Amino acid sequence: MFEQIRQQYPLAYNAIKTASERSGFTMASEVLTCSLLKTLAASKPAGKFLELGTGTGLATTWILDGMDSASTLISIDNDETILNIAKENLGVDKRLKLICADGADWIRQNIKQKFSFVFADAWPGKFLLLDEVLGMLEKGGIYIIDDMLPQQNWPDGHANKVTDLLAYLDSRDDLAITKLGWATGVVIITKK
Protein backbone atom coordinates (compact mmCIF):
# COMPACT_ATOMS: atom_id res chain seq x y z
CA MET A 1 0.00 0.00 0.00
CA PHE A 2 2.80 2.45 0.87
CA GLU A 3 4.62 1.70 -2.38
CA GLN A 4 1.50 2.18 -4.50
CA ILE A 5 0.57 5.38 -6.26
CA ARG A 6 -3.20 5.53 -6.37
CA GLN A 7 -3.58 9.09 -7.54
CA GLN A 8 -3.87 9.83 -11.23
CA TYR A 9 -0.62 9.87 -13.19
CA PRO A 10 0.13 12.99 -15.27
CA LEU A 11 -1.60 12.98 -18.67
CA ALA A 12 1.68 12.90 -20.60
CA TYR A 13 3.26 10.20 -18.42
CA ASN A 14 2.54 7.16 -20.62
CA ALA A 15 3.54 8.89 -23.85
CA ILE A 16 6.86 10.07 -22.36
CA LYS A 17 7.54 6.66 -20.84
CA THR A 18 6.95 4.92 -24.18
CA ALA A 19 9.08 7.45 -26.07
CA SER A 20 11.84 7.12 -23.45
CA GLU A 21 11.89 3.33 -23.81
CA ARG A 22 11.96 3.62 -27.63
CA SER A 23 14.85 6.07 -27.49
CA GLY A 24 16.86 3.83 -25.17
CA PHE A 25 16.94 6.45 -22.42
CA THR A 26 17.45 4.57 -19.16
CA MET A 27 18.09 7.35 -16.66
CA ALA A 28 14.51 8.48 -16.02
CA SER A 29 13.55 9.18 -12.41
CA GLU A 30 11.62 6.39 -10.79
CA VAL A 31 7.92 6.84 -10.34
CA LEU A 32 7.94 6.98 -6.51
CA THR A 33 10.41 9.86 -6.65
CA CYS A 34 8.25 11.53 -9.31
CA SER A 35 5.22 11.28 -7.05
CA LEU A 36 7.19 12.88 -4.19
CA LEU A 37 8.26 15.68 -6.53
CA LYS A 38 4.62 16.38 -7.34
CA THR A 39 3.69 16.44 -3.65
CA LEU A 40 6.50 18.86 -2.82
CA ALA A 41 5.77 21.00 -5.88
CA ALA A 42 2.23 21.53 -4.64
CA SER A 43 3.64 23.14 -1.48
CA LYS A 44 4.97 26.10 -3.50
CA PRO A 45 2.07 28.06 -5.00
CA ALA A 46 3.25 30.76 -7.42
CA GLY A 47 6.66 29.12 -7.10
CA LYS A 48 9.76 29.45 -9.21
CA PHE A 49 10.91 25.94 -10.08
CA LEU A 50 14.23 24.73 -11.49
CA GLU A 51 15.08 21.26 -12.77
CA LEU A 52 18.66 20.42 -13.69
CA GLY A 53 18.65 17.35 -15.95
CA THR A 54 15.33 17.19 -17.81
CA GLY A 55 16.02 13.87 -19.47
CA THR A 56 12.92 13.00 -21.50
CA GLY A 57 10.68 14.93 -19.10
CA LEU A 58 9.32 12.13 -16.97
CA ALA A 59 10.01 13.89 -13.65
CA THR A 60 9.15 17.21 -15.31
CA THR A 61 5.59 16.14 -16.04
CA TRP A 62 5.05 15.22 -12.36
CA ILE A 63 6.52 18.51 -11.14
CA LEU A 64 4.20 20.36 -13.54
CA ASP A 65 1.26 18.35 -12.20
CA GLY A 66 1.97 19.59 -8.67
CA MET A 67 2.53 23.22 -9.67
CA ASP A 68 -0.30 25.75 -9.71
CA SER A 69 -1.09 27.97 -12.70
CA ALA A 70 0.98 30.89 -11.35
CA SER A 71 4.16 28.83 -11.03
CA THR A 72 6.95 28.56 -13.60
CA LEU A 73 9.51 25.83 -14.28
CA ILE A 74 12.87 26.13 -16.03
CA SER A 75 14.29 22.74 -16.98
CA ILE A 76 17.74 22.23 -18.48
CA ASP A 77 19.47 19.39 -20.28
CA ASN A 78 22.50 19.30 -22.57
CA ASP A 79 21.23 16.42 -24.75
CA GLU A 80 19.03 17.84 -27.50
CA THR A 81 17.76 14.46 -28.71
CA ILE A 82 16.22 13.45 -25.41
CA LEU A 83 15.16 17.00 -24.59
CA ASN A 84 13.10 16.89 -27.79
CA ILE A 85 10.97 14.12 -26.27
CA ALA A 86 10.14 16.47 -23.39
CA LYS A 87 9.47 19.29 -25.88
CA GLU A 88 7.11 17.17 -27.98
CA ASN A 89 5.09 16.07 -24.96
CA LEU A 90 5.23 19.08 -22.63
CA GLY A 91 6.11 22.00 -24.90
CA VAL A 92 2.53 23.31 -24.94
CA ASP A 93 2.62 24.06 -21.22
CA LYS A 94 3.21 27.82 -20.99
CA ARG A 95 4.57 27.50 -17.44
CA LEU A 96 7.52 25.46 -18.71
CA LYS A 97 10.73 26.71 -20.31
CA LEU A 98 12.95 23.91 -21.67
CA ILE A 99 16.54 24.94 -22.27
CA CYS A 100 19.23 22.96 -24.07
CA ALA A 101 22.46 24.03 -22.39
CA ASP A 102 25.28 22.82 -20.26
CA GLY A 103 23.94 23.00 -16.71
CA ALA A 104 27.16 24.43 -15.29
CA ASP A 105 27.21 27.25 -17.86
CA TRP A 106 23.56 28.01 -17.21
CA ILE A 107 24.07 28.12 -13.42
CA ARG A 108 27.02 30.52 -13.75
CA GLN A 109 25.04 32.79 -16.09
CA ASN A 110 21.92 32.80 -13.90
CA ILE A 111 23.49 32.85 -10.45
CA LYS A 112 21.40 35.83 -9.33
CA GLN A 113 18.06 34.09 -9.95
CA LYS A 114 16.20 32.75 -6.93
CA PHE A 115 14.09 29.57 -6.86
CA SER A 116 11.57 28.11 -4.46
CA PHE A 117 12.16 24.54 -5.65
CA VAL A 118 15.19 22.89 -7.23
CA PHE A 119 15.35 19.29 -8.42
CA ALA A 120 19.02 18.67 -9.21
CA ASP A 121 19.19 15.49 -11.30
CA ALA A 122 22.40 16.11 -13.23
CA TRP A 123 26.03 16.52 -12.22
CA PRO A 124 25.83 20.35 -12.15
CA GLY A 125 23.88 21.49 -9.10
CA LYS A 126 24.65 18.25 -7.28
CA PHE A 127 28.31 17.25 -7.48
CA LEU A 128 29.35 20.45 -9.23
CA LEU A 129 28.45 24.06 -8.35
CA LEU A 130 26.49 22.83 -5.33
CA ASP A 131 27.11 25.96 -3.23
CA GLU A 132 26.09 28.11 -6.17
CA VAL A 133 22.76 26.30 -6.62
CA LEU A 134 22.03 26.23 -2.89
CA GLY A 135 22.70 29.98 -3.00
CA MET A 136 19.97 30.29 -5.66
CA LEU A 137 17.44 28.76 -3.26
CA GLU A 138 15.20 31.27 -1.52
CA LYS A 139 14.53 31.04 2.21
CA GLY A 140 12.06 28.21 2.75
CA GLY A 141 12.97 26.82 -0.66
CA ILE A 142 13.20 23.09 -1.29
CA TYR A 143 16.20 21.33 -2.86
CA ILE A 144 15.85 17.66 -3.86
CA ILE A 145 18.34 15.09 -5.11
CA ASP A 146 17.94 11.36 -5.67
CA ASP A 147 20.11 8.34 -6.58
CA MET A 148 21.85 8.53 -3.21
CA LEU A 149 21.45 4.80 -2.46
CA PRO A 150 24.08 2.46 -3.95
CA GLN A 151 23.38 1.34 -7.52
CA GLN A 152 25.00 -1.42 -9.54
CA ASN A 153 26.00 0.91 -12.37
CA TRP A 154 27.99 3.30 -10.16
CA PRO A 155 31.53 3.74 -11.48
CA ASP A 156 34.54 3.30 -9.20
CA GLY A 157 34.81 6.15 -6.74
CA HIS A 158 31.20 7.30 -7.02
CA ALA A 159 30.20 5.89 -3.61
CA ASN A 160 32.84 8.11 -1.99
CA LYS A 161 31.50 11.13 -3.87
CA VAL A 162 28.00 10.43 -2.55
CA THR A 163 29.32 9.98 1.02
CA ASP A 164 31.19 13.29 0.78
CA LEU A 165 28.15 15.07 -0.67
CA LEU A 166 25.87 13.85 2.13
CA ALA A 167 28.43 14.72 4.81
CA TYR A 168 28.78 18.23 3.38
CA LEU A 169 25.01 18.77 3.24
CA ASP A 170 24.68 17.47 6.83
CA SER A 171 27.37 19.89 7.97
CA ARG A 172 25.55 23.03 6.79
CA ASP A 173 23.56 24.65 9.55
CA ASP A 174 21.59 26.83 7.14
CA LEU A 175 19.86 23.72 5.77
CA ALA A 176 17.26 21.37 7.23
CA ILE A 177 17.95 17.97 5.69
CA THR A 178 16.19 14.60 5.62
CA LYS A 179 17.74 11.57 3.91
CA LEU A 180 15.23 8.94 2.83
CA GLY A 181 16.44 5.36 2.36
CA TRP A 182 13.52 4.94 -0.02
CA ALA A 183 13.11 4.71 -3.79
CA THR A 184 16.63 5.39 -5.15
CA GLY A 185 17.65 7.34 -2.03
CA VAL A 186 16.08 10.78 -1.95
CA VAL A 187 17.40 13.76 0.00
CA ILE A 188 15.07 16.64 0.80
CA ILE A 189 16.48 19.92 2.00
CA THR A 190 14.89 23.19 2.97
CA LYS A 191 16.78 26.45 3.31
CA LYS A 192 16.45 28.05 6.74
Ligand SMILES: C[S@@+](CC[C@H](N)C(=O)[O-])C[C@H]1O[C@@H](n2cnc3c(N)ncnc32)[C@H](O)[C@@H]1O
Ligand atom coordinates in the same frame (compact mmCIF):
# COMPACT_ATOMS: atom_id res chain seq x y z
C1 LIG B 1 19.37 11.21 -14.34
S1 LIG B 1 19.05 11.96 -15.88
C2 LIG B 1 17.63 12.94 -15.57
C3 LIG B 1 16.38 12.14 -15.71
C4 LIG B 1 15.11 12.94 -15.54
N1 LIG B 1 14.91 13.34 -14.16
C5 LIG B 1 13.92 12.11 -16.00
O1 LIG B 1 13.04 11.80 -15.19
O2 LIG B 1 13.90 11.76 -17.21
C6 LIG B 1 20.32 13.14 -15.97
C7 LIG B 1 20.22 14.08 -17.17
O3 LIG B 1 21.21 15.09 -17.03
C8 LIG B 1 21.68 15.41 -18.32
N2 LIG B 1 22.99 16.01 -18.16
C9 LIG B 1 24.17 15.39 -17.90
N3 LIG B 1 25.16 16.27 -17.81
C10 LIG B 1 24.61 17.50 -17.99
C11 LIG B 1 25.11 18.81 -18.01
N4 LIG B 1 26.41 19.06 -17.81
N5 LIG B 1 24.26 19.83 -18.24
C12 LIG B 1 22.95 19.59 -18.43
N6 LIG B 1 22.41 18.36 -18.43
C13 LIG B 1 23.22 17.33 -18.20
C14 LIG B 1 21.65 14.12 -19.08
O4 LIG B 1 21.53 14.35 -20.47
C15 LIG B 1 20.44 13.41 -18.50
O5 LIG B 1 19.31 13.62 -19.30
